[in-house]
Amino acid sequence: MGLDGTRGQQAPQAQRTSSVPPQRTLPFDLAAWATEPRPDAPPGVFRLGHRPHNETRAEQAAVPARPLLLRAALNLAVGAVVYLQGAPLIQSLLTAVGLTVPSSFVVSFLIALAVNVAVLIGVFMVFGSMGRWAEVWRRWVAPLLSRTVTHEEPPADAETPLTTDPWTGIRGAAPQVARRLDGEPVGDVDYARIRHAWETVLADPELLPAFAEQVEVRGAAACAHPSEARDLPGRSGRHDLLTRQVRLGTAQNVVKNPPAHRSAGFALDPQLIGTSLLAVGPAGTGKTARLARPVAEALCLQALAGTACAVVIGAAESDLGPDAWYDVVIAPGDPASPYGLDLYGAAADPDEAAARLADALLPDELAARAETARTALQQVVGPYHAAYGRYPGVRELRALLGGDQDAWAVLRKALQAGGLLAVHEADLLHRESRHGRVDDPGTLLADRLALLDRPVFARSFAGGPDALPPFAMRALEHPLRVRVKLPERSHPEVARMLSRLVVAQFVQAASARTERSLFAGLVVDDASAAVDAQIVRGLQRMRAANAGAVLLLRTLVDLPEPLRAPLFGAVGCRMAFPGIAPWDGRLFSEAWGTHLVTETAVTHTPDTSGGLVRKAARAGRKALSGTTAQTESVTTRDVERHRWSPSDLAHALPSGHAVASLTTVDGDQVPPLLVDLRD
Structure with missing residues (x-):
């Protein structure tokens, strides 16, 4: 990564529709935030401010006050009687058997003191344990003494940071950099970005002069994102950019939850999203507001810090954050859209590009003809790319697939002029021989392309001079923030095709990246049209490519039945929202065992x-x-x-809650947790 925030070749120019978003309006205490303890915790626990669970103390605290105090008082009374009667009795016995012969007052005093101390220790050990005196001291006596003596509340049971200097590591190696930053208003995004750049310097010390120069000139804005944005306007989630976690709610203190997670914050991070997450629940249960939007916000913040790239797909009406959160906004059919979409994803291999487009164009009910459709499209795209050095536009591709004789004549002439006709002659002859036949997949593909060949989409996909700048998924090498707005209301079938196409392009591009230090995150607000067999296989490959997806579904019935079980096996994290159907709950119940x-x-x-x-x-x-x-x-x-029966998932989940199981990319697993997403 370069110290200017870019990686390798230039990314598409970031959208500049507004000025640089300001830092937080409230004062941000960087020192307190950066040095606050973040103890190790199981996956899914929000570490910032977390107190590790003490199971023994929790069991003790569960005892009601009245029985606890009564038992303590009874043990104190019995212990006092044992001490008052036991110490003299033991001294008398020692004297009677002749083990002690007091020769002086000092010796007698020492023997009596030793006997009293031994009996007192024995009383405290036996009766203190039975009466739980330590619990009484912790819950009532210690706070009372603290308020009486110091007039202050007792200190919290948490780790105390060893230092309050947020720039400890940098100050030792580059004190002038730390002094420059001391006088700057630094936000959490700035701090995470500069720390990430400093880690790059530690890996390559030759970059230290460039890093120091950046900080000297720009201060807290050093090593900024290419968009120059240093925060997100209107951010509302609870994030910790040092651990890269976003807090979504609180794990409930119930028996079904593991003790270590009870009453702890519930959070997601790239280690969990890297195994991909599937969330199922009816509309209105909070999937978008309490899961998709916070995760999209977290990925965008991490992109500004230089550690991630984000692609967020959803209907234009979905609340997945304002356009100012994103560098690239693609809204097919919207005249105000600043970017178009490359239907081929800028793939280097024409056959791969054609196969990906064919899978997206076919509806679910015609998936059985996918192989012949891929072949038909490859027989057109390959020769066209060889003749012109580019991929065909929507209208050109539709004409060739539909058997337009003029279009084929022009293509033959271009191939012959380039001396490539002999190489592609077989594909051309085979494709031309199928024109007009009932089982010709080219006709089917041409009819599907007609949905995209509309005036409203003229600038979104075509390659004409007035076309919008096309975005291609190969840009995932850079910390970009991409929002794809689908026209679900006006063109629902086009939205389904584009959803499947963009998701397929992301899965392919994320797995083929050469720069994998960036986490590539995908959020799909409605994945019912985006999942097919190729996507399911791609989700498993993404674990090793530092990439992951968050897929939201209203019901599993929206997917073909052969895909439901494989999809559950492909993702590592699963969430069930209130109101799911019993047949959906059955798959969750079987997966959780x-x-x-x-x-x-x-x-x-x-x-x-x-x-x-x-x-x-x-x-x-x-x-x-x-x-x-x-x-x-x-x-x-x-x-x-x-662990959770289908009936429990369908009828017993309260509103605003969800049940989630987690798996990290390292294989650590967390059993299903009941989470309150409102807290």
Whole structure:
């Protein structure tokens, strides 16, 4: 990474629709934020301000105050009696057996002191443990003494930072850089970006003079993102850019949640998103507002810090952040759109580009003809690219696939002029022989392309002189922020095709990157049209490419049935929102498996024991009270139960909550957590 925030070749020019977003309006305490403890925690726990779970203390705190104080007082009374009676008794016994022969007052005093101390220690160990005196001290006595003596609240049970200097490492190696930054208003994005640049300097010390010059000239704006943005306007999420986490809610303090996660913040980071996340829930349950938008905001902030690139796909009406959050905004059909879309993703291989486009054009019900459609498109795109050195536009491609004789004559003439006709003659002959036949896939593809060959999309995909600058996914080598707005209301079928095309391009480009130090994140607000067999296989490859996707679905029924189980196996993180259908909950329940639970059965049977007297007493009791004396037997056994049953997921999840299981790219797993996304 260069110290100017760019990587290798130039990225597409960032959109400059407004001035540089200002830093936070409220004062930002950099020293407190940067040096606040971030203890190690299991995956999914928000580490900033986290207090590690103490299971013993939690069990003690669960004891009600009244029984705890009563038990402590009883043990104190008994312990006092044992001490007052035990110490003299032991001294008397020692004297009686002749083990001690006091020769002076000093020796007698020392022996008595030793006996009293030993008995006192024994009393504290035995009765203090049974009476839980340590818990009473922690919960009531220590806070009372603290307020009485110092008039202050007792210190929190958290780690104290060793230093309050946020520039400790830089100050030791480049003190002039630290002094320059001390006088600057530095935000969390600035700090994360400069720290990331400093890590680059540590890896290559020859960059130190350039880094120092950048900071000297620009201060906190050094090594800025190519857009010169230093923050996101209107950001609302809770982020920690040092751990690259975004806090989404709080794991509930319930038995089903692991003890280490109870009451802890629930967060996502690239280590989790790198295994991809699938979220399922009906509309209105908060998938977009409480999951997609915060994750998109986090990826955009990390892009400004130089550690990620983000591609966010959703309907134009979806609330995935304002346009000012993004460098590239692609809105096909919108006259105000600043960028168009490269339908081929700037792929170097014509066959690969054609295959990707063919998969996107076909509807789900015609997926069985995908192979013949790929071949037909390759037989057109390959010769055209060889003849003209570029890929055909929508109108040119539609004419060739539809069998337009004039278009084919022009293509033959161009190939012959370049001496390439012999190489592509077989493809041309085969394609021309299929024109007009009932089973010609070219006709089907031409009909699908007609949806894109509309006046409203004339500048979005065509390669004419007035076309918009096309965005290609090969730009994922740079810390870009890309928003794709799909025209779902006006052109729903076009939106489905573009969703599938952009997701396929992202998966292919993310896996083929040479610069993988950037995390490539994809957020798809409605992935029902974007998932096919190629995408499912691509999700698994992205784990090793420092990339991941967040896919949102209203229901799994929107996907073809053969894709549902493979998709569950391809993603490492899964979230179920309230109101999902029982058949959707079944897949979640099966994926999360079972665990052993202790089941207690109580059986009551009539009491027939005893002799004549007891039987007569029971008969009299029954006559007087009308109840039969019974015996109670308790049976305990371990049985396997689903962690979350389909019925629980469908009917028992409260509003604003979700159940999420997590897996890191290293393979660490977290069982399903009940999370309150409103907190």
